[in-house]
Amino acid sequence: MPQKTVYLETMGCQMNVLDSELVLGLLRAQGYEPTDDMTTADLALINTCSVRDHAEQKALSRLGSLKRPKQLHSGMIVGVIGCMAERDPDGIFASMPHVDLVCGPGELNKLPALIEDVHAGRTHAVALSQSLSRRSTPLQRALEYDSVEALDFSRNPEPGPGVLQSYVRVQRGCDKFCSFCVVPFTRGPERSRPPSQIIDETRMLADRGAREVTLLGQTVNSYVNQENGRPVRFAELLARVASVPGIERVRFVTNYPGDFTDDIFEVMRDVPELSHYLHLPVQSGSDAILKRMRREYTVGEYIDLIERGRDYIPDLSIASDFIVGFCGETEDDHEASLLLIERCRFKNIFVFKYSERPGTVARKRAGDDVPDEIKRRRNQELLAAQERISAAANRERIGSTVEVLVEGYSKAAVKAREAEQARGEEVGWRRSDQLVGRTWTDHIVVFPGAPEDIGRFADVRISDATALTLHGTSVRGSWERNRTCGAGSAASPGFESP
Numbered sequence: 001m002p003q004k005t006v007y008l009e010t011m012g013c014q015m016n017v018l019d020s021e022l023v024l025g026l027l028r029a030q031g032y033e034p035t036d037d038m039t040t041a042d043l044a045l046i047n048t049c050s051v052r053d054h055a056e057q058k059a060l061s062r063l064g065s066l067k068r069p070k071q072l073h074s075g076m077i078v079g080v081i082g083c084m085a086e087r088d089p090d091g092i093f094a095s096m097p098h099v100d101l102v103c104g105p106g107e108l109n110k111l112p113a114l115i116e117d118v119h120a121g122r123t124h125a126v127a128l129s130q131s132l133s134r135r136s137t138p139l140q141r142a143l144e145y146d147s148v149e150a151l152d153f154s155r156n157p158e159p160g161p162g163v164l165q166s167y168v169r170v171q172r173g174c175d176k177f178c179s180f181c182v183v184p185f186t187r188g189p190e191r192s193r194p195p196s197q198i199i200d201e202t203r204m205l206a207d208r209g210a211r212e213v214t215l216l217g218q219t220v221n222s223y224v225n226q227e228n229g230r231p232v233r234f235a236e237l238l239a240r241v242a243s244v245p246g247i248e249r250v251r252f253v254t255n256y257p258g259d260f261t262d263d264i265f266e267v268m269r270d271v272p273e274l275s276h277y278l279h280l281p282v283q284s285g286s287d288a289i290l291k292r293m294r295r296e297y298t299v300g301e302y303i304d305l306i307e308r309g310r311d312y313i314p315d316l317s318i319a320s321d322f323i324v325g326f327c328g329e330t331e332d333d334h335e336a337s338l339l340l341i342e343r344c345r346f347k348n349i350f351v352f353k354y355s356e357r358p359g360t361v362a363r364k365r366a367g368d369d370v371p372d373e374i375k376r377r378r379n380q381e382l383l384a385a386q387e388r389i390s391a392a393a394n395r396e397r398i399g400s401t402v403e404v405l406v407e408g409y410s411k412a413a414v415k416a417r418e419a420e421q422a423r424g425e426e427v428g429w430r431r432s433d434q435l436v437g438r439t440w441t442d443h444i445v446v447f448p449g450a451p452e453d454i455g456r457f458a459d460v461r462i463s464d465a466t467a468l469t470l471h472g473t474s475v476r477g478s479w480e481r482n483r484t485c486g487a488g489s490a491a492s493p494g495f496e497s498p
């Protein structure tokens, strides 16, 4: 029987990247093989994001470009999965009648049944999670049966490319209802997975070759579940994941500042496998805007939290998110965000222009009243301020030696090899090819190295720096960390002095 093929394109956040990996595992078990060619695939899926209008427009444009291939390829199934599928199934079918199925992010385990339905002649097959209950507390919900757990366990246990770093979901959904955000509507209420399942999955990933895991949750630090009659909170979960044999580094995203507790800093300080990096979105430097966004903290509380974190972990590196042009944002509010950037000296920031989302409180009760050119200017000003800070901080690292986990080849090296292959040259990788690695503080380091270094640790002396990247040369051949003798210990897992 000829092989069935699936084209799967992923937009949006790490949750979607993980969902796509799990969906591919599920479809492989149904006899599908992945393809890069959307025009000839038997099944074409777009995993969508609803966080900004721009992301939804991009998804619609990709779906539009599947119309012609579907006309030419009888039997092709076109599907929409992810947040946009959950948010607006009727709108998708109305504007894209060639779409056969939509499936929300909490129902992905039902995809094979939906595909069957379409084969059986159903025109529009749908699976959504709108019935999820919000009445119970996060802890009560964590005890409820979660139909998508099966999906997290459907991961391919075989070793393969790209398994060195793996995502592990620890939590689904969000209860915060920030006034601008659509996620609580698309991903449902917050539910934390049982700790034993997270540990089992981490063990399985370590057995197939993972060295680093990133724990994922919309507000990951709010994690709580019950075990043997007592609550297990995020700090304990971190320590337990870090103790899984074979796992050398643990990261986690993303954090909600209002729920961050000092026991997490303590465990980050004390457990050598925990990265010294926090993604801690603040969204604005103005209390008035934070209140309108329904973020449950003030700027002062956010600064206190960062200062406490740096007391516990002196080399803690922090990234943040900002939204510019939120409803009613004045020049003074914007100046307050610039001041916060100067004060906090983030490693990097992600800046988004406010985009009104259907169903949110901000859309219902406030206006999208900041003109686009002002949003654009404010966006550039925040990025310029951060770039100056990042460039200066990275320049200070010239001359120091950092420990990196080597992730693979740099983009430039990959491009060069692809160009050689396109010219029909068979050259393979060279020792002079640039590798890319990440420090314990999430700084990206590029340096020349060999294929066997990938997946191992290396010490790199920094010789040059930009705002985004450190460049250097390896001063010690790549090496396996020895957990028992405390290599990369809690005392100095980040940068050494020049």
Ligand code: SF4
Binding pocket: 174, 175, 176, 177, 178, 181, 182, 183, 184, 218, 219, 256
């Ligand atoms: S914490 Fe706020 S911004 Fe983050 S996912 Fe939840 S509602 Fe959205």
